[in-house]
Amino acid sequence: MRSYAFRIAKSKIISVILTLVTLISTIPFLLVLYFIVKNGISVINWEFITHLPTPVGEPGGGILNALVGTVILIFIALILSVPFGVLVGIFLAEKSGSKISFFVRMMSEILQGVPSIVVGIIAYLWVVKPMGHFSALSGGVALGIMMLPVIIKSTEEILKLIPVEIKEASLALGVPYYKTILRVMLPAGLSGILSGILAGTARIAGETAPLLFTAFGNPFLNFNILKPISAMPLLIFNYAISPYEDWWAKAWGASCILVFFVLTLNVITRLISSRK
Amino acid sequence: MIDIVLRAENLTASYDDHIVVKNVNLSIVRNSITAVMGPSGCGKTTLIRCFNRMHELSPKAKVEGKVYLIENLNGRREEIDIYSVDPMIVRRKIGMVFQKPNPFPTMSIYENVIAGYILNGIKLKKSEADELVEETLRKVSLWDEVKDRLKKKGTFLSGGQQQRLCIARALAMKPDIILLDEPTSALDPVATAKIEELLEQLKNTVTIVIVTHNVGQAGRISDFVAFMYLGELLEYGPTDTVFTRPLNEKTEEFLAGKIG
Numbered sequence: 001m002r003s004y005a006f007r008i009a010k011s012k013i014i015s016v017i018l019t020l021v022t023l024i025s026t027i028p029f030l031l032v033l034y035f036i037v038k039n040g041i042s043v044i045n046w047e048f049i050t051h052l053p054t055p056v057g058e059p060g061g062g063i064l065n066a067l068v069g070t071v072i073l074i075f076i077a078l079i080l081s082v083p084f085g086v087l088v089g090i091f092l093a094e095k096s097g098s099k100i101s102f103f104v105r106m107m108s109e110i111l112q113g114v115p116s117i118v119v120g121i122i123a124y125l126w127v128v129k130p131m132g133h134f135s136a137l138s139g140g141v142a143l144g145i146m147m148l149p150v151i152i153k154s155t156e157e158i159l160k161l162i163p164v165e166i167k168e169a170s171l172a173l174g175v176p177y178y179k180t181i182l183r184v185m186l187p188a189g190l191s192g193i194l195s196g197i198l199a200g201t202a203r204i205a206g207e208t209a210p211l212l213f214t215a216f217g218n219p220f221l222n223f224n225i226l227k228p229i230s231a232m233p234l235l236i237f238n239y240a241i242s243p244y245e246d247w248w249a250k251a252w253g254a255s256c257i258l259v260f261f262v263l264t265l266n267v268i269t270r271l272i273s274s275r276k
Numbered sequence: 277m278i279d280i281v282l283r284a285e286n287l288t289a290s291y292d293d294h295i296v297v298k299n300v301n302l303s304i305v306r307n308s309i310t311a312v313m314g315p316s317g318c319g320k321t322t323l324i325r326c327f328n329r330m331h332e333l334s335p336k337a338k339v340e341g342k343v344y345l346i347e348n349l350n351g352r353r354e355e356i357d358i359y360s361v362d363p364m365i366v367r368r369k370i371g372m373v374f375q376k377p378n379p380f381p382t383m384s385i386y387e388n389v390i391a392g393y394i395l396n397g398i399k400l401k402k403s404e405a406d407e408l409v410e411e412t413l414r415k416v417s418l419w420d421e422v423k424d425r426l427k428k429k430g431t432f433l434s435g436g437q438q439q440r441l442c443i444a445r446a447l448a449m450k451p452d453i454i455l456l457d458e459p460t461s462a463l464d465p466v467a468t469a470k471i472e473e474l475l476e477q478l479k480n481t482v483t484i485v486i487v488t489h490n491v492g493q494a495g496r497i498s499d500f501v502a503f504m505y506l507g508e509l510l511e512y513g514p515t516d517t518v519f520t521r522p523l524n525e526k527t528e529e530f531l532a533g534k535i536g
Contacts, residue, residue, distance in 0.1 A: 097335075165378035169442070172330060173392035173449060174368035183395050187382040 040256025043249050053219055056244055063254050065221050066235035073215060073231055074201055076140025081147040082197060089155025090181060112149035119145050120210035128214055136229035139215025143207060147200040154196020158189040195273040202265040206258055208233035232258045280346055281306040281452055281483045282327060287341035289326050291334060296322045298507040309475060309484045311498035313491065315535055319507040320487045324455045328370040329363040345369060347452060368392065371446030371454040376462050377438035379430030386426040388441055389413060392449040412448045416440040416474055436467025440474065447482065456486040472497050491531055495519055503527045
């Protein structure tokens with residue numbers, strides 16, 4: 001039999017290795033953060049977030065068009081996917097064992113795995129082609145589709161976590177089924193549903209591919225959802241592949257803002273779901 | 277004449293063709309405590325869930341036979357066949373308290389008491405609501421413990437307090453009967469004693485049917501006792517009689533702790 005000291009040492013070594021590996025796994029993210037902040041922070045100032053882009057060669061200018069565009073696109077995606085996703089989530093949680101649920105759950109999981117560029121093509125076929133031109137609406141549809149599985153899943157999971165006794169308590173008071181769902185189950189699961197929505201938003205905020213041939217991009221400020229619109233990831237993409245040094249710097253600045261936006265959403269999601 | 281509040285006739289209940297309650301005939305006496313006891317899986321919970329139509333919520337559940345609720349309206353007796361009216365009405369007249377305390381997690385103590393009104397959209401004036409909350413919480417002897425924190429969430433209370441809050445929630449609807457499904461099985465002995473004491477006070481205003489696994493509890497608090505075994509009602513009568521001179525040998529074995 002090996003000595004006690006040997007076993008202690010072995011345990012220590014394994015423990016140190018695991019700790020190291022765990023810490024190493026955070027390096028890619030920290031590097032991303034480091035480079036983005038290093039290159040982006042110097043570009044960000046008040047003008048950067050309140051002005052439209054200037055023509056190439058002219059100094060100054062900002063990314064207001066992309067900021068507004070991203071907000072509008074997220075808003076459209078939320079309007080389309082939240083009511084739909086929450087209702088589907090309720091169905092899946094309530095009729096958990098039914099054949100329809102099995103089928104829908106599988107479809108939703110597959111949808112989650114569909115490459116974002118393909119979702120973009122579908123939005124192109126559904127919205128851009130019939131309308132005849134690119135639009136914020138088509139981009140919102142694409143992002144909404146991407147968000148849908150996240151919201152369905154989180155709503156279903158959170159509702160399933162609510163003890164059945166809570167539901168029975170309501171029914172036993174003579175509260176009809178639909179009121180039990182609306183007034184007892186949904187409020188009880190609200191924080192989980194909200195964090196699902198935020199997680200979904202964080203997921204789509206940085207999506208570029210589905211917007212390439214839907215929202216398309218727009219160097220001007222646009223509030224009309226039927227017209228093409230810019231978005232942060234689109235602007236970053238276009239600026240990064242451009243030949244102008246000034247645009248590269250702006251792409252770093254926009255990346256910096258986008259990353260911190262997504263980071264904030266994730267932190268809020270964490271806070272909401274850990275508050276319980 | 278004995279005043280009957282609930283009568284079950286040839287009641288049979290099943291889940292997915294598996295019969296859990298077999299042909300039960302039983303009359304519950306008004307303003308009494310009836311204990312339903314028997315070994316695990318004997319169908320006692322299912323039996324009482326048939327009384328307020330909660331059984332049918334389970335998938336593939338089936339009920340046959342009749343259950344009548346008898347109401348005294350200004351001296352006139354009225355029999356309601358509970359399976360021929362809206363289950364929501366039945367559940368407001370026959371309340372239920374569950375095994376695990378289950379106050380609504382999003383509601384305050386105050387809101388939990390009047391949850392039946394809030395959730396059903398029955399409007400109460402502020403003064404009516406205040407009065408009902410105080411009166412009901414006093415009935416379950418919880419008022420003094422919580423009167424300073426009525427706006428706090430019900431889930432912050434101890435297990436025993438939560439269970440009394442759930443009894444208050446059922447009582448606030450002013451039901452004819454409350455059904456309690458092993459209400460003390462998740463509580464410590466002190467909290468259990470409090471609930472038992474409470475039930476004895478409550479029977480002046482409401483009829484109580486309590487499912488219990490605990491022979492001692494049935495003996496301490498009940499006026500009548502029903503003994504169920506493998507889905508059948510083997511014995512039913514005044515507690516004193518059944519406990520001292522059981523007619524059925526299975527009852528005797530259960531009381532002696534030989535089965536259970």
